[in-house]
Amino acid sequence: MKKQIKYIICLSLGVGMLSSSCNKELLSPVPQTSVSDATAFDTPARVANQVNSMYQAFKSGNFYGGRAQIAGDIIGEEFLNETTNLVTGADVWNLNPTGTSTNFVKNMWAQAYYAINICNLFIDGMAAKGSSVVGTTLANNYIGEARLIRATIYLKLLQHYARPYADGNGSKPGLPLRLTGIKESGASALARSTVAEVYTQILNDLNFAETNLPLNYASAILNTTRAHRNTAIALKSRVYLAMQNYPAAVTEATKIVPQATAPFSATTGVAHALQANIINVFRTPYTTTESILSMPMTSTAGDNPGTQNQLGFYFAKSTGNGEFSLNPVGIIGNAGWLVTDARRGFNAVVSGKPYLNLKYNGGTPFTDYAPVIRYAEVMLTLAEALARTNAGVNVKALALLNAVRQRSDALTILAPATQTDLINAILLERRIELLGEGMRNFDLMRLLQTIPAKGTAPAKSSADAGYIWPISADEMSLNPLMTDN
Amino acid sequence: MRKLFLLLMGIVVLAQVALAQRTISGTVTDENGNPLPNVSVVVRGTTTGTITNEEGKYSLTLPGNAKALVFSSINKSPVERQIGTASSIDALLKDEDKSLQEVVVTGYGTQKKKDLTGNIASVKGAAIANTPVQSFEQALAGRATGVQITVPSGVLNAPPVFRIRGTNSISLSSQPLIIVDGVPVASGDFSATSAAGNALASINPNDIETIDIAKDAAATAIYGSRAANGVVFITTKRGKSGKARVSYNGSVSWTSVYGVPEVLNAQQYTDFKNMAAANNPNVNSTNPAGAGYTKFATATDANGNLIDTRWADIVYRQGLSQDHNLNVSGGNDNTTYYFSVGYSDQEGIQRKNDFTRKNILFNVDSRINKVLTIGGKISYSNEMNLQSLGSGSLSGEAFATNGAGRTVFNTSPNVAPYKNDGTYNIENGTSFNSNTIGRMNNSVTVGFYNPVPQLDLNRSNSESNHIQSFTYLQLKPLSWITLKSLYAIDYLFVDNEIFQTPVHGDGATLNGNASSTLGKNKRWTWSNTAQFDYIFNSAHTVSALVGNEQDRRTGIGFGLNRQNLSDPAFNIIQAGFVTPNTAGLGYGENYLLSSFGRINYDYKKKYYFSGNIRNDQYSAFADKASTFWGASAGWEIAKESFWENSGLGNVINQFKLRGSYGKVGNTSGIGDYGIYSTYGSGLYGGLPTLLFNFAGNPNLQWETSSKIDVGVNIGLFNDRLRIEATRYYNDIKDLILNVPQSPSAGVPNNIPSNVGSMYNKGWEFSIAGTPIQTxxxxxxxxxxxxxxxxxxxxxxxxLTEILTATSLETVSRSAVGFPLGSLYLVRNGGVDPATGRRIVLNKAGQPVLYQYVVPAGQFQWTNPDGTQYKENGVAVGITQAKDGVMYGNTTPKIYGGFDNSFRYKSFDLNVLLTYQFGYFVYYGSNAGLHDMRFWNNHVDVLTAWSKPGDVSTVPKPVYGDNVSNGSGLPMSYNAFKVIL
Known part of the structure; x- marks a missing residue:
């Protein structure tokens, strides 16, 4: 009996020890591979890494890492679909995607708004805490980047999911304008603002960015992959062109293309200028001063566009999948684009068909930088805006046009006879110069031009259904205030 | 001193009185002659009694009318002795006859099956030993009521879908909690490759003594927040005292594939595709010099014979399996052991799909003295799950280009795996642009990948090293008190190894791809329990349990991925590659801290009551703690005297009514950090990022199930015929759904929230009998x-619906008012005899005709009269979203088994028929089998519509058409009702 009592005492002690030795702290694990939202703005390094995260979301393969540019090109008449694969945009090319088309209509919408929310959360977090952590000057630089990215996303979304500004001066339904960060349920409903309201917000953001962004960064790669003052100016020239506000486009573009005659270059901030050989703009290290903003890629998984999102996968045949060939009766059929033009060097005939084979020729794992905006575009934007706001053949406009042409084709000096000829020559030059950079639908739609037929795909006038995309079916089903196109 | 004397006097007087009443004494022993303490000794028909002391002795003063003594003790059969004139009566109590008094595991203890009021089904280990399976639960189908096992694929060691009384969750797992020898263990597929790696395969089915399956709230509530899907208790074999017994059993078995669709042969394929091409005016089938020339042609092999490849014969095989088990068990009265080794080598039906298990198990129990027992288990198992080319049958693989099952019917029979020079038949070597099977004499490509080089050269293997061990210490300070402390580990280390050849297939675009990852899944549990068993007055049996438990799980994964092989001869990851990536990174931890209690009570085995309660604190929730409970009651009418005396008692020896109710929870499969909103790491051009990547829900809670169970157990002819009937109802609330936000909200994930509810209800019947017993x-x-x-x-x-995609296809839809995962399809209206076009029904049930190629002036979607189909005046097509209907349920309405075992002398024969019916299956491959692209087709396409007036189920074949077959438009054409 005594022995038993001893056991009972032992065990009671044991049980007592156990109850107290329960590892209560194990009940509150702290995530080890991620940072809680409560502490995400606690250090300058975390804030800086969040700045990079906004660009990361922006450069997703579903957005400006590939598919944003690809969508802009394959809507137009320059390319022919080779694989009839819906995953790689057969329906976008055919101008008949539905709201349930996953790979462009739904994915681009979702990724774009995700990136917007990243920017909004960042702006909110900086106001709440981050600004005091990094100091006002740096905070304003960062917020300028956030607002520039947000503006660029809205600008791209407008080109696909809303009627062009020219249709009713922006009075048509635009986009749900999300300006505050969301990380909880209950914010699904938001109605569309008008196109004009969205443009107003874009300009607000870009004006803030122009005021607050740094003039430049310490390295060429940062000058190409991070927004600085001239980036904001360049994007504003694109915005005003979309709005057909040509005087304002002249004002903005002139800030970074101030010279009356060639050579042209930016004289403040990053010294943007045309490169002697356009090939070099699209070759490693991709960071010439001509590239105002490009999305950087590395071979590390997750740091490149990912499967079936890469520009090179779509357009290159030798090193990619040749999803789209060049339309023989598109711009490459233009007789004035001489075979000796350096830009023809990007094209090649593979297996009997012409492809944009060498503009993005990195091949697997597709680390070609994806261009967002380039100095040549700003020059042509300025040329067009000048041409449209001045009677006759504007001298600077023509000088800008020839600067772009002669950089690649020294044999040709363009000499349009009339204002209309000049404008048309500039529009034609944009097709040649920006081929495969996602600007074709922008150029067609801002002018309410008919999308020409190509291959078996029909033409669509600006009045036709299918001229712009439908709204994502997910948005339609989950946002009760949303209206479809 | 005087006081002491008076006291002594008093005792003497009392003793004299007692003598007058007569005293009886004796000793109670067990079968081995050991004295039994704490045996109840009661005069029959009275409350007069005592208990035996440490030496098994008792002494009792008998009332005048005493006739007999009743001796009883826990786990012993009661004994009755006539008193007569004896002054000393000894008794020998034997252990209860286990065959009549089966014991079931109830969690932290056991209970006699006859005393159960909760619902627990039992399956003997012998029933599933020596079956050609990799894990025990594959053999459970049809063995017990309420247990549904669906083997989803022919891939070796793929975990079966294991459901108890239906599917009890939408987003979380519905897999029951598996408890092996009192320890919760890992279950599910832990492989990260195309080979399946069920963690439960580490338990050799031959080592299993019993499987007890707890189904209702009363039986499961002791496991609280993990009990909603039911609890399965596995008891492995332990030693029995006596001379060492050595036992070996081995088996050899064969498996073959069945139900392979019958597809066209080379000549039929060639002719049929040429006809389909001719039926498509947009296809150039006539001008070899023109673009897109589409012409199919047979080829001959090196010997000049027609190439006619049956791809099924190349991908599938007859699998040979062998299984060897050796065990030794024995011991003395104090120490017993069971030692077992097993080796299993199984070949799957798909070439290169193999499973090998080497396992060892050692169980020991040692009674140090009357009070102290220690023991434990050491179990180690190594499983090799081998695969080369993915089967296309595991979750998420359905539309994989290389799925082996798919290549069987999407690859042309008129091309061969090898060119006539003996090399692999691949388009133009190995360059990026030609990663398809060679077309031979056809003018277009006629397949995706050639499966043969991948079967030959690829690997997608998973190796599990699984250690499941525990040690326990048990004290019995008094016969009615049992104190136990058990510490267990369950360590599962999984090595995944993938190699994809640069020659062809998935690895070709990357010029060779290899991944090796390690998953370390570690778990420890520590439980401490105190059990009290006592019989008051021979009538009130009370059994009570209190305890606590800690359950700690951590998971770590890391690995390497390398791409772009530097030498085509290399085929391991350690060799030379150009591009390195990380792979398989993962980190998780959780902790469950619990306290629990149980009380079982019965009055004279007539009235039963039990209650269970458990408080769980779980690390994955912000509000950590919640309490779960279950209670049950039973009435054994056959023990009532009116029954026993009525003559009914001679026929019906058991008639027990029972009922239970309780609330239990489910956390299975919930993320460890779902309550946190987090920022994750990424890269922007090689620079670090911190990206908002998860919106959590700090209010996340357990899913809860309220379960009602009412039933009757009837035993006839001394249990020779046993009938059980049960009605169950399970009301599930707070289902965690990942609630989608509108995309424009920009939230990266669907936010987990406790918002859903559903129910499962039904009947369970079982009739068991022994028709012949000689x-x-x-x-x-x-x-x-x-x-x-x-x-x-x-x-x-x-949120009106949850659509669940199977890779590219979405046919499963859950919506309020319908069974979970119903098929959501556009209805098939057959084939129009006049035009050969597919007829589908719109939402309103009106027929609409479809044609793939639209000639000028015609329309894709038309009314039966040929006019363009319009809704509200607008020309539209038929879509699943608009015109789909909830076509049918996918979970069986009725399932079960019919089990017959025969024994003649020492030969056994077991015949088990299992069944599931009353549900629909969506057979997506049927769409593929009728795809009018280059895919090969089912032979029934030979009966396709060809001229006006033809009545066929297959529309006019038009090359390229993948809508009429239900690929582009999920259609009831591919849904099949399972009747039996």
């Missing part, structure tokens, strides 16, 4: 039937 021959037969009705009763506010 000395040499016996026949045992069991029929069990389970019915199940499931209905979703609430989803998230604003």
């Amino acid at each position: 000395k040499d021959f016996s026949w045992n037969s069991t029929l069990n039937i389970t019915t199940n009705k499931n209905e979703v009763t609430a989803l998230a506010p604003g």
